[in-house]
Amino acid sequence: QVQLVESGGGLVQPGGSLRLSCATSGFTLDYYSISWFRQAPGKEREGVSCISSSSSGGITNYADSVKGRFTISRDNAKNTVYLQMNSLKPEDTAVYYCARSWQAMCSMQPTLMTYWGKGTLVTVSS
Secondary structure (H helix, E strand, O other), rough: EEEEEEOOEEEEEEOEEEEEEEEOOOOOOOOOOOOEEEEEOOOOOOOEEEOHHHHHHOOOOOOOOOOOOOOEEEEHHHOOOEEEEEOOOOOHHEHHHHHEEEEOOOOOHHHHHHEOOOOOEEHHHH
16 A cells, blocks of 8 residues: 655744655655645645656756755655755745655656645744
């Protein structure tokens, strides 16, 4: 059974950092791309970052709004994908989800995701 479980969310002040984790099980992480999405209250779910499979070179991609502040990485031995978030802003407040695509290449299109975690809440506020 495929499962993705996010953790690491919480309350942080503007300018602070958080590291989100996406623990996976039920499939071989090496073979698939993993993506992070977020959804703020009243807004549509948007792609934040993605990382392709190891065999595809572990290529990463980021939304313009987080480029230079967020870093995605994967540890296949631990079956976990991370999202390091630095210089957080109030507009980063959202529920963050990790998702697995059906393919190896990186994508931030929600329609290409086949499995989703339940999300973890990130609140950036003073």
